[in-house]
Amino acid sequence: MREKARAALDPVRWDFFAGGAGEERTLRANEQAYERRRIVPRVLRGTGARDLRTTVLGTEMAMPVLIAPTAFHRLAHPDGEAGTATAARRTGTVMVVSMAATQPVEEIAATGAALWFQLYPQPDEAFQRYVVARAEAAGCRALVVTVDSPVLGRRERDLRNGFTDLPAGFACENMRDATGAVLSIAMDPALGWDHIARLRESTRLPVVLKGILHPADAAEAVRHGADGIIVSNHGGRQLDGAVATLDALPGVVAAAGGRVPVLVDGGLRRGTDVLVALALGADAVLLGRPVLWALAAGGAHGVQQMLETLRTDLDHTMALAGAKRPADLTPDLVA
Numbered sequence: 218m219r220e221k222a223r224a225a226l227d228p229v230r231w232d233f234f235a236g237g238a239g240e241e242r243t244l245r246a247n248e249q250a251y252e253r254r255r256i257v258p259r260v261l262r263g264t265g266a267r268d269l270r271t272t273v274l275g276t277e278m279a280m281p282v283l284i285a286p287t288a289f290h291r292l293a294h295p296d297g298e299a300g301t302a303t304a305a306r307r308t309g310t311v312m313v314v315s316m317a318a319t320q321p322v323e324e325i326a327a328t329g330a331a332l333w334f335q336l337y338p339q340p341d342e343a344f345q346r347y348v349v350a351r352a353e354a355a356g357c358r359a360l361v362v363t364v365d366s367p368v369l370g371r372r373e374r375d376l377r378n379g380f381t382d383l384p385a386g387f388a389c390e391n392m393r394d395a396t397g398a399v400l401s402i403a404m405d406p407a408l409g410w411d412h413i414a415r416l417r418e419s420t421r422l423p424v425v426l427k428g429i430l431h432p433a434d435a436a437e438a439v440r441h442g443a444d445g446i447i448v449s450n451h452g453g454r455q456l457d458g459a460v461a462t463l464d465a466l467p468g469v470v471a472a473a474g475g476r477v478p479v480l481v482d483g484g485l486r487r488g489t490d491v492l493v494a495l496a497l498g499a500d501a502v503l504l505g506r507p508v509l510w511a512l513a514a515g516g517a518h519g520v521q522q523m524l525e526t527l528r529t530d531l532d533h534t535m536a537l538a539g540a541k542r543p544a545d546l547t548p549d550l551v552a
C-alpha cells in the first residue's frame with residue numbers, strides 16, 4: 218500500500234504524509250521498537266476461533282484497532298474523510314476524525330461509521346465549545362484531545378517544499394465559526410492542565426488525552442479527569458528525539474494503574490505489532506500512515522482492504538501465539 222501511495226501521490230503531498238520532525242529519529246524509532254520485539258508463543262491452548270471484538274469507553278469495535286486522526290484526507294484521495302469512514306463502517310472500525318479534516322464532520326458521520334473527534338485545545342474556549350457541540354451533535358462518541366502540540370513540530374520536508382497551507386479548494390471544514398468563516402487551528406504553548414479540566418466539565422463525552430509519554434503525565438491526566446490516554450508522539454511529527462511509543466507504553470500503563478484505558482499509536486504496520494502492543498498493556502491501538510497509504514492507493518476500497526488484511530493478520534498471529542481474545546495477551550508473550 219505504501220509503495221502504491223508513493224507512486225500515486227504528488228511528491229509534496231507524499232512528503233507531508235510520510236514525513237516527521239527534524240532528523241526523523243522518532244519516526245524511525247517507532248517502527249524499530251516493534252522490530253526489536255519477538256513473540257514467545259504459547260501452545261495447545263485450545264483457542265478455537267478467535268474473538269477480536271473489544272469495547273473502549275463504551276464504543277464497540279470489531280478489533281482493538283482504531284483509525285488515528287490524520288489531517289487532509291482529500292489530499293490523499295478524492296474520497297476524503299468520508300471514504301475512510303465508509304471503510305471504517307464496513308469493517309466495524311472506529312475512526313477518529315481530525316480537527317484538520319477536509320470534509321465536515323456531519324458528512325463524515327452520514328456514512329454511518331462510529332466516530333470519535335480529535336481536537337487541538339483551542340485558547341478561544343467559546344470557539345472550542347462550539348466545535349465540541351458540533352462533534353457531539355454529529356454523533357461522535359468521544360473527544361480525543363491532542364496535548365503534544367504546544368507548537369507545531371519542525372517538519373523539514375514541508376519547509377523545503379514550501380508546503381505551509383492547504384491548496385486552493387480545500388479547507389479545514391470543522392474550523393468554521395458560526396458565521397461560516399474558517400479559523401486557523403491555534404497551537405498555544407500557554408495552555409495547561411486547567412484548560413483540560415474546563416474542557417472536561419464542558420462535555421458529557423469521554424475525554425481522551427493523546428500524546429502522553431511520561432508516566433507522571435499519565436497520573437496528572439487521571440487526576441484531571443481524563444477518561445483515557447493515548448501514548449503517542451504524533452508519529453514522530455512533533456518532538457524529534459522523543460521516545461518510541463512502544464518503549465513508553467509500559468510506564469504509562471503502570472501509572473494509569475487500570476483506572477483508565479491506555480491506547481497507543483506510532484509505527485504499527487502488522488498484526489504482530491498489534492499483538493505486541495496489546496501484550497505490553499495497550500487496550501487498543503491506532504493506525505495513522507497505513508490508513509493514508511491505503512486511501513491514497515485505492516480510496517475507500519483501499520482502506521477497507523487494508524483493515525481487512527490487518528484483521529486477518531492479527532487473527533492468524535493470535536492463533537499462532539495461543540490467544541483467543543485480546544485479554545489473553547500478556548507481557549510474558551513478548552521478548
Ligand SMILES: Cc1cc2nc3c(=O)[nH]c(=O)nc-3n(C[C@H](O)[C@H](O)[C@H](O)COP(=O)(O)O)c2cc1C
Binds near residue numbers: 451509
Ligand atoms: C499526515 C499526518 C497527519 C496527522 N494529523 C493529525 C491531526 O490532525 N491530529 C492529531 O492529533 N494527530 C495527527 N497525526 C498523528 C496521528 O494521529 C498518529 O499519532 C500517528 O500518525 C501514528 O503514527 P503512524 O503514522 O506511524 O501510525 C497525523 C499524522 C500524520 C502522518
Ligand SMILES: CC(C)CC(=O)C(=O)O
Binds near residue numbers: 288317402451
Ligand atoms: C493541521 C496539521 C498540524 C496536522 C498535522 O499535520 C499533524 O497533526 O501532524
